[in-house]
């Protein structure tokens with residue numbers, strides 16, 4: 281069996297194990313769904329009145345941002361799950377078995393992707409209720425969700441490195457979460473970047489989150505003519521950049537996480 | 548016979564603590580090595596290195612003829628490990644745990660299922676097979692963890708305190724299973740706090756302390772080496788005490804320990820039962836009938852306490868000579884866990 285086939289075979293076994301946990305202890309899934317719904321409602325009805333984005337209905341503008349934020353935050357599940365397995369000694373068991381060294385990570389990131397999928401479906405319904413629509417037909421819709429999930433999956437690999445480095449579940453939880461606040465808010469997710477101080481604008485424009493969000497808006501027809509898009513290359517090629525960012529993140533963090541997994545030992 | 552497990556000059560340090568200090572081990576194929584030692588001696592560290600979970604700072608390790616440091620993945624195919632703390636998944640059922648582990652050992656679906664059922668049966672967990680492990684008692688988890696280690700009938704097995712937390716019946720059951728595995732050819736390294744267990748299961752015992760081997764041999768060799776055999780006699784009457792003392796001194800050739808209060812006399816029995824018979828004859832001739840007379844063999848407890856006690860004394864002598872010799876002593880003997888353990 282080649283290494284890749286072995287990783288997929290073992291990875292799928294670990295994925296199934298993780299899915300059983302989601303089924304038996306759905307609490308985490310339920311709470312990870314409630315949070316984005318809260319965000320949709322808060323931004324649509326509380327902040328929405330105060331934030332004016334010229335040229336677009338704010339609820340239409342908002343959803344791409346909240347979707348992106350949700351999958352980004354959802355990645356912290358990966359950090360929590362891995363730290364949990366580490367502290368409970370399960371990883372020791374896995375590491376003593378003749379299984380692929382990538383399998384635990386592939387299993388974790390895959391089950392978290394499926395978890396994210398469920399959350400996004402619920403959120404999408406919630407968005408439709410508050411008035412968000414996709415204007416580009418089925419292909420545009422699917423392309424958008426493809427970009428979204430690819431990004432979510434990539435973020436999981438960053439979280440995997442954090443989870444393997446954390447010394448406890450609590451640390452993994454905050455460390456997996458905290459850096460996402462500046463990352464998501466310093467972007468075009470909730471506000472046009474031209475409202476930022478000028479020295480911050482390029483940072484926000486080049487933020488991967490901005491590319492994903494703008495890409496989604498383009499793919500879903502939520503970015504009408506005349507909407508402020510930021511400036512430069514990211515404003516012109518958001519979808520391309522979104523895909524590149526995701527691929528680059530996986531290319532860097534997947535090997536890092538696997539190398540870390542090989543060396544990690546239970547504390 | 549070939550050596551199934553070889554460790555040479557293992558060193559592992561954690562900061563200023565030397566968990567292993569040039570430890571050598573050899574286990575012949577098809578035999579059982581018992582690793583004994585007080586809390587914090589380095590037993591778990593040693594097992595983790597042998598089972599590919601930890602890299603030593605120095606030393607050579609091979610398992611089933613495979614270099615552990617160079618080819619860990621190949622070693623993993625031939626070992627079964629049950630660590631000190633049960634590593635089973637709370638959210639899976641007992642059956643699901645075993646089936647998953649079988650599959651990850653690269654067994655086919657059907658084989659993994661069959662083995663899972665067989666082992667659940669063997670470890671008396673069949674009734675609980677469909678319950679999540681969360682609902683298991685400590686002993687049940689422990690048994691499931693052991694079952695997981697044996698799912699492929701591996702040629703080399705590492706068990707770190709396999710029967711800690713088991714009730715006496717389960718412990719006996721475990722010994723049966725272990726003996727079965729060894730009879731069918733597996734090599735076993737086990738650590739234990741129960742000296743009786745080492746006595747029962749191990750062909751050879753290595754006592755370690757501070758990461759060094761301080762004694763090795765069969766259980767009997769160790770007992771002889773440390774305490775040998777003692778003759779002990781208790782008499783009913785004060786008036787007989789002096790005569791017994793004299794008889795023992797005459798036969799054993801040295802001044803016996805004599806406790807007037809309990810009317811007990813004891814001395815090393817140089818020639819074993821011969822000594823006993825000689826003294827008995829003298830007493831019989833003098834018309835003395837003792838309350839109790841016999842040869843007492845040292846138990847492994849004696850061995851353990853004597854050896855680790857000696858090591859501790861030597862340490863203190865060394866430490867008193869140096870300003871930095873303040874290594875923390877931790878719980879000794881059978882009870883009292885090392886403070887550094889427990890929370891993880």
Ligand SMILES: Nc1ncnc2c1ncn2[C@@H]1O[C@H](COP(=O)(O)OP(=O)(O)OP(=O)(O)O)[C@@H](O)[C@H]1O
Pocket residue numbers: 546547561564565566584585586587588589590591592593631884885887888
């Ligand atoms: N991860 C670690 N970090 C720091 N010190 C450690 C670590 N693991 C073990 N030690 C130290 O190494 C020494 C040996 O530990 P080890 O767990 O091997 O002992 P043990 O013989 O298994 O003890 P016990 O009978 O309590 O299980 C101890 O002093 C312990 O505190």
Ligand SMILES: [Mg+2]
Pocket residue numbers: 590591592631707
């Ligand atoms: Mg231990």
